[in-house]
Amino acid sequence: MAEKKKTCDLFDCGHRACGGCGAALAARLVTQTAGTETIVVNSTGCMEVFSTPYPETAWKVPWIHSLFENASAVASGVEAALKKQGRKEKILIMAGDGATFDIGMITISGAFERGHDFTYICYDNEAYMNTGIQRSGATPYDASTTTSPAGTCSFGNKRPKKDMPAILAAHGAPYVATASIAYPADLRQKVEKAINTPGPCYVQVHAPCCTGWGFEADQTIAIAKLAIETGLWVNFEMVDGTVTKVKKVVRKPVEEYLTTQKRFRHLFKPKRQDAELATIQAIADRNAEKFALDIKLKKE
Amino acid sequence: MMEITEGSHAVAEAVRLCRPQVVSAYPITPQTHIVEALAEFVANCQLDAEYITVENELSALSACIGASAAGSRTYSATTSQGLALMFEVCFNVAGMRLPIIMSIANRALGAPLSIWNDMQDSISLRDAGWLQFYAEDNQEATDLHFIAYKVAEDPAVQLPAFVCFDGFILSHTYEPVDMISQEDVDRFLPKFDPAEKLDAKDPISFGMYATPEYYLEFRYEMDQAQKRAKEVIAKAGKEFGALFNRDYSALVEGYRLDDAETAIVAMGSVCGTVKDAIDELREAGKKVGLLKIRVFRPFPSEEIAQALSKVKRVAVLDKNISLGAKGATVIEVRDAMYGSTIPVKGYVLGLGGRDIRKKDIREIVSLCEKGIGDQFYGLRKELI
Ligand SMILES: Cc1ncc(C[n+]2csc(CCOP(=O)(O)OP(=O)(O)O)c2C)c(N)n1
Numbered sequence: 300m301a302e303k304k305k306t307c308d309l310f311d312c313g314h315r316a317c318g319g320c321g322a323a324l325a326a327r328l329v330t331q332t333a334g335t336e337t338i339v340v341n342s343t344g345c346m347e348v349f350s351t352p353y354p355e356t357a358w359k360v361p362w363i364h365s366l367f368e369n370a371s372a373v374a375s376g377v378e379a380a381l382k383k384q385g386r387k388e389k390i391l392i393m394a395g396d397g398a399t400f401d402i403g404m405i406t407i408s409g410a411f412e413r414g415h416d417f418t419y420i421c422y423d424n425e426a427y428m429n430t431g432i433q434r435s436g437a438t439p440y441d442a443s444t445t446t447s448p449a450g451t452c453s454f455g456n457k458r459p460k461k462d463m464p465a466i467l468a469a470h471g472a473p474y475v476a477t478a479s480i481a482y483p484a485d486l487r488q489k490v491e492k493a494i495n496t497p498g499p500c501y502v503q504v505h506a507p508c509c510t511g512w513g514f515e516a517d518q519t520i521a522i523a524k525l526a527i528e529t530g531l532w533v534n535f536e537m538v539d540g541t542v543t544k545v546k547k548v549v550r551k552p553v554e555e556y557l558t559t560q561k562r563f564r565h566l567f568k569p570k571r572q573d574a575e576l577a578t579i580q581a582i583a584d585r586n587a588e589k590f591a592l593d594i595k596l597k598k599e
Numbered sequence: 600m601m602e603i604t605e606g607s608h609a610v611a612e613a614v615r616l617c618r619p620q621v622v623s624a625y626p627i628t629p630q631t632h633i634v635e636a637l638a639e640f641v642a643n644c645q646l647d648a649e650y651i652t653v654e655n656e657l658s659a660l661s662a663c664i665g666a667s668a669a670g671s672r673t674y675s676a677t678t679s680q681g682l683a684l685m686f687e688v689c690f691n692v693a694g695m696r697l698p699i700i701m702s703i704a705n706r707a708l709g710a711p712l713s714i715w716n717d718m719q720d721s722i723s724l725r726d727a728g729w730l731q732f733y734a735e736d737n738q739e740a741t742d743l744h745f746i747a748y749k750v751a752e753d754p755a756v757q758l759p760a761f762v763c764f765d766g767f768i769l770s771h772t773y774e775p776v777d778m779i780s781q782e783d784v785d786r787f788l789p790k791f792d793p794a795e796k797l798d799a800k801d802p803i804s805f806g807m808y809a810t811p812e813y814y815l816e817f818r819y820e821m822d823q824a825q826k827r828a829k830e831v832i833a834k835a836g837k838e839f840g841a842l843f844n845r846d847y848s849a850l851v852e853g854y855r856l857d858d859a860e861t862a863i864v865a866m867g868s869v870c871g872t873v874k875d876a877i878d879e880l881r882e883a884g885k886k887v888g889l890l891k892i893r894v895f896r897p898f899p900s901e902e903i904a905q906a907l908s909k910v911k912r913v914a915v916l917d918k919n920i921s922l923g924a925k926g927a928t929v930i931e932v933r934d935a936m937y938g939s940t941i942p943v944k945g946y947v948l949g950l951g952g953r954d955i956r957k958k959d960i961r962e963i964v965s966l967c968e969k970g971i972g973d974q975f976y977g978l979r980k981e982l983i
C-alpha cells in the first residue's frame with residue numbers, strides 16, 4: 300500500500316498521464332469538488348494506470364481498483380459496508396468509456412437498478428486508450444481507431460456514440476449529466492449535485508485524449524470547447540429523467556472540430572468526403588434539435 | 600444444539616452466526632437454498648447484514664471486494680457456472696488479500712450442462728490463491744465456516760477461502776448437525792478488524808498495478824501466506840476442538856490407516872462411502888485405509904507423504920480431471936510422494952453426479968492391487 304507524501308491536490312502531481320491528458324484534468328477537478336470524505340472506485344484503464352504504479356499513488360483519498368468491468372459492483376459493496384458501519388463517506392466511481400459503455404454494462408445496469416448511493420463519473424475519451432486506441436461504444440461516427448481504422452473501403456467507426464445518459468436515466472437515476480473539462484465551473488457544479496443527490500447518479504465528462512485523437516497537448520481545452528460549439532458534444536442535466544438544463548451555443552460547422560484531430564483526417568485527405576461530413580453534420584443538427592442548442596442571434 | 604437439518608440450511612445458519620455485515624450472492628442450483636435462507640434471515644432481522652441482490656456472480660464477488668476492502672466481514676456462495684463466471688474476480692480477491700468466505704456447493708461444469716455433483720468447479724480454481732476446505736458431511740460443512748473465517752482473517756494469512764461441500768449429496772441432505780450457539784461463535788471468532796481498509800481518515804490505495812520489479816514478490820508473499828495458513832488452521836482447528844469437541848486441527852485425516860496396505864485418498868462426501876467400504880473389506884481380511892484430504896489449499900504435501908509412508912499402494916479418487924493430464928489430486932499426491940517407491944494410482948470417477956457405491960470402492964481397491972490405474976473408473980462401455 301502506498302505511502303503519503305506532500306501533496307499538491309487530492310489527485311496529486313507526479314502521475315504518469317500524457318501531458319495534456321483530459322482524463323487527468325477530470326480526476327483533479329472531480330476530487331477537488333468531492334473533497335476528502337470520499338472513496339474512489341476506479342476501473343482498469345488509463346486513469347488507473349497513470350495514477351498508481353506500485354508503490355506510488357496519486358490518490359490522496361481512499362482508492363480501490365479491482366477490474367475493468369466491475370467498478371459499479373465494487374462500489375455497491377463499499378456502500379453496503381459503509382451503511383452497516385454507520386460511516387458517511389461519499390462513493391465516487393471513476394471509469395473510462397470502455398468500462399462504462401461496453402464491458403461494465405451489466406454491472407452498471409444492476410447497480411443503478413438496485414439504487415445504491417454513489418456518483419458514477421465516466422471520463423469519456425471516446426476509445427480504449429490504455430490498450431492502444433481501440434474503438435468503444437462511445438467512439439464517435441467515422442473516428443479512426445486501431446480497431447476501426449479508416450482504409451480504402453472504410454471511413455472508420457461505423458456507428459454513432461451510444462446514448463449512455465439516456466440508458467441510465469431510463470434506469471430511474473435521479474440525476475444524470477454530461478460535462479466537459481473545458482468548463483470546470485459547470486463540471487464542479489454537476490459533480491457536487493450528483494454527490495449530494497441520494498441514489499445512483501451519473502456524470503459523463505468529455506475528456507479529450509491528445510494521444511488517441513491526434514492533437515498537440517496544448518489543444519485539449521480548445522478541442523473540448525469546439526466539441527460543444529459544434530454540437531457534437533452536448534452539456535446537459537437531467538433530473539428524474541427530464542432535461543432541465545442545456546448549454547446553448549452559437550453553433551459552428553462540425554468541420555471546425557473534425558479538422559483539429561488526426562482521427563478524422565481521412566475525411567479531408569487525400570480527398571474531402573462530402574457525404575461523410577454531411578452525415579456528421581446531421582448528427583450535430585439532430586443534437587441541436589433534440590436539445591434546442593442553438594442561440595438565435597438577432598438580425599442586425 | 601443437535602438438529603436434523605438440510606445441509607444448505609445448516610451452512611446458512613453457520614454463516615448467520617459468523618455475523619457477516621455484507622452478503623452478496625446470486626442463485627444457482629444447488630447453492631440456492633443457502634442464499635434463500637440468508638435472505639430470509641435478513642428479512643426477519645435475524646441477521647443484521649446488507650444483502651446485495653446482484654445481477655450476476657461476477658458482481659456478487661465484486662461487491663464482496665468493495666465491502667471487504669471497506670472493512671466489513673463479507674460472505675458469498677456459488678457453484679459451477681457461477682464460480683466460472685467469477686474466475687477473474689477470484690484471482691483479484693486473493694491478490695488484494697481480502698478474507699472473503701465463499702461456500703461452494705460443488706457441481707460439474709458444462710458443456711454438457713449438468714447440475715449434479717463433482718469437484719471440477721473449485722478444483723479448477725486451485726491456483727487462484729484461495730484456501731480450499733472440503734467437507735465430508737454436513738457437520739463438517741457447518742463447522743468449517745467458523746474455522747474458515749478465523750483462519751482467513753488471521754493477519755498471518757489474510758487470504759479468502761472456499762468452504763466446499765458436495766452439491767445435492769450434502770447440500771440437499773438432511774442430517775443431524777450440532778449447531779454451536781451464538782455466544783460460543785462469538786467466543787471463537789473475534790470481530791473482523793482489518794489493519795488496512797478504505798477509510799477517509801487514513802487514505803490508502805488498493806489494487807494498484809505492479810511492474811516486473813514488484814509482481815513476483817506479491818505472488819511470493821501470497822504463497823508464503825498459504826504456507827503459514829497450515830499452522831493457523833491447525834491452531835484454529837485445535838481451539839475449536841477444545842471448545843466444542845470436534846477437532847479440525849489436521850489437514851488430512853486417516854481412517855484405519857495405521858496398518859493399511861492399500862490407502863485410498865479422497866475428499867468430500869465420498870469419504871463416508873469409502874469408510875463403509877473399508878469396514879467391510881477389513882471384515883473380509885483386507886487391510887485398507889483412507890486418507891481424507893480436508894484442506895486442498897494449502898496442499899498438505901508433507902502430511903500426506905508422512906501419512907502414506909508405510910502403505911504398499913495408494914489409490915487416489917478424483918472427482919475432477921485436468922483434461923489431457925490427470926485428476927488434480929493424484930498429480931499432487933504423487934508430487935508429495937516424490938522419491939518414494941510406493942505406487943500411486945489415480946481414478947477419475949463420479950463426474951457429473953455419477954453415483955459412487957461401496958462396490959466401486961472395492962473394485963478400485965482390487966484394480967490398485969493389480970497395479971491398474973490412472974484411468975476413468977465406471978465408464979459405460981456401451982456409450983463409448
Ligand atoms: C476483462 C478485461 N478485458 C480487457 C482488458 C484490457 N483492457 C484494459 S483497459 C482497456 C480499455 C480501457 O478503456 P476505457 O475504459 O475507455 O479507459 P481508457 O483507457 O480509455 O482511459 C482494456 C481493453 C482488461 N483489463 N480486462
Ligand code: SF4
Binds near residue numbers: 316317
Ligand atoms: S493516452 Fe490519452 S487518456 Fe491515456 S494518459 Fe494519454 S492522453 Fe490521457
Ligand SMILES: [Mg+2]
Binds near residue numbers: 395
Ligand atoms: Mg476510454
